[in-house]
Amino acid sequence: MALMVLAGLLGVGTSIMVPLLVRRVVDGPIRHGDSAGLLWLGLLALAFGVVESALILIRRWTQSGVTLRIEAAIRSDLYRHLQRLPVSFHDQWQSGQLLSRATSDLGIIRRFLAFGIIFLVVNTATFVTVVILLLQLYWPLGVLVALSAIPLFLTSRRFSRTYITMSRRVQDQGGDLATLVEESAVGIRAIKSFGRHRFMADRFDQASGSLRNTAIDRARMLSRFSPTFDSVSGVTLGVVLVAGVYAVSAGHMTIGGLVAFVSLQLMLVWPIETMGWIIANGQEAMTGADRLYDVFDTVPTVVDRPDAREVSPADVEGHLRFEDVRFGYPGVDQQILRGVDLDIRPGETVALVGLTGCGKTTLVSLVGRLYDVSAGRITLDGTDIRDLTLDSLRQSVSMAFEEPTLFSMSVRENVTLGVPDATDDDVAEALRVAQAEFVFDLPWGLATRVGEQGLSLSGGQRQRLALARAVLGRPRVLVLDDPLSALDVHTEALVEDALRQVLTGTTALLVVHRPSTVALADRVALLADGRIVAVGTHSELLATVPEYRAVLASAADETESVR
Known part of the structure; x- marks a missing residue:
């Protein structure tokens, strides 16, 4: 996990170097017609690109192996815990609910560990580093970009409160649907012998429809939330372009500085746009973890006493x-x-x-x-x-x-x-x-x-x-x-x-x-x-x-x- 985070942070650092290099290219070789300097800086930019690609490869290779091992370990722990729980627990729980926890919920958690957490760390590091550099390049516009985080924070906070409830409902209904499918498969002989396939199909359609409607409501909520992030970054970029041209004309910035500033700010567009997905994925992983802990928090009651002794069948x-x-x-x-x-x-x-x-x-x-x-x-x-x-x-x-x-x-x-x-x-x-x-x-x-x-x-x-x-x-x-x-x-x-x-x-x-x-x-x-x-x-x-x-x-x- 540490290697994965380190590779991600180094990749961010490498990608940030490119706009700073562009600034030197514009204000140096291009401005003064220095072909030799342009060649060397171009080769340096190419080297940064190769290093960044290698770091992305290392990060993704590592994160795939690490998160799959984590998922397998949690699934193994869950299965062993289920084996230790008393029969009375299994008498009360639907098999589909347990199945959905061991499959879909763990899959959601794995995706968040593989992508959500890494993107959250990388995007946060990117935002902080880029804002610091923007303040150094031209602090008035840097402050504007930094302040754009306030509406993003308020919007995400309001979104999280309702999305987590919706995610829990979707996952619970998914477990109910899995139970219905499992019961129908096991009881197919009874269903056919009584000619109740239409009745069971209606039950399935009703449960599937409820899950679909809840999932659509969740998607609508996410669709209303994501444009807010996009609009904030778009408006901020527009203001920076207008104000940056004015700053260049007034002599407060060089053309290379403006190009570097805009290039750095464009690096924030993707992290901001993906922030909605990260928050949504994080909420789903949180509800998945809550559902897992519904099982893990159940204490086995039929267990060995501390002083229990073994007995050989022969004795x-x-x-x-x-x-x-x-x-x-x-x-x-x-x-x-x-x-x-x-x-x-x-x-x-x-x-x-x-x-x-x-x-x-x-x-x-x-x-x-x-x-x-x-x-x-x-x-x-x-x-x-x-x-x-x-x-x-x-x-x-x-x-x-x-x-x-x-x-x-x-x-x-x-x-x-x-x-x-x-x-x-x-x-x-x-x-x-x-x-x-x-x-x-x-x-x-x-x-x-x-x-x-x-x-x-x-x-x-x-x-x-x-x-x-x-x-x-x-x-x-x-x-x-x-x-x-x-x-x-x-x-x-x-x-x-x-x-x-x-x-x-x-x-x-x-x-x-x-x-x-x-x-x-x-x-x-x-x-x-x-x-x-x-x-x-x-x-x-x-x-x-x-x-x-x-x-x-x-x-x-x-x-x-x-x-």
Whole structure:
């Protein structure tokens, strides 16, 4: 950055030397007919031009590399910060707003760093240096040029106050539009199946029209502002020409002095004309920075404690215990969990059963610290999971959700997401357990890219790949949030048979919606009203707890209606 500024300032100094050289040419060789002197001064002017061109090349080459590295570093920091933020943050933010901050806002900031700041420094240095030289050449006209900065300052101050608000509105609406495009792309099947493409197109047109109108208003504001700068410089130049001719006729200036004065003043025209662009670009960069700090200022809440310790998966026995666990989502007064107590012994499989919306998914999400408990604690082998580092905890606890998430990469990369160093045999075994061996029939086998969100696969295929990812590496604690809901009866039976082998010796917590999956569990826990109201074997609860029978009957009815 320092080299970039230095090259810019030296370039200004070199360009300023040319009008001073012209003054000597006019008042010297031209006035006295000195051809030899004219040649040497001409060669000197040519040398100044070559040096200036070289300095411009150095400045632009440097500024491109420096600002692109700065942009990449900020984008990398933003992505890492987003990864550290809790799931509750991502639940509340639109993906398009985050995307626009990582792309368009950073692009605006980069342009300002690459051009705006440099031009501001260079133009300011040019203005100050030229005004000083003009005062030395002929101070009355130099004062006039210096005073022309006052209306420019007042105009830019008034402009900045309103332009920054308009810029923020444009960037926010751009984020909303990006969200709409992203949602439409992901949900294209639903849009087509319901024949709502016109409705979504109308929504897009409305959002796009709002952005267009706001951008036009901003452009109009800038178009009204820029002519003010142009008129100030134009009027000042006209006055200088008239007054300068009078000064030459009166003997207060030489012709060379007037030529140098006008040439120097003409050097101010471009800096003044670009001042409007610099201010506008600076305001946009400021709002872009504010939008970035909306994210950066969000403090990660699910983090390692200062004294957190690492635990090796090989040292984990898998004794999982919930002790008076309470939880409520941020911004919601009502608690979802109101004092959950549950003890899962090492190697035991517990099925979690309850009506839809009772908090089963919320409860199992606490095990991997996707959220932190509001009160109470969860222990692993007697240690509060918050006293373990997040990385080591998540290496010991593997999870699979009802709604599987696949990434736009190969099947193998998706399956080995949590265990990147898994062998081919490990991957093959995980695929066998999940009954996901269909991947070997894909065009490129494990190297086949599944596409964004895995939408090139069926729902059952996506679930089986997510299950294979969860069981890969035989984790000490396995959390499954109804990962078999999209499977047909035959495939579900095969997966359950294979899972029995995996669950042997593994502590497992299964969220169950289908009665058939309960058979995998050693014990069943019934969740109701934010508490565990009954724990026992399937047969015990079926015989003694009417509410358990009602939940299973409801689940069976839902399953039959879906099938």
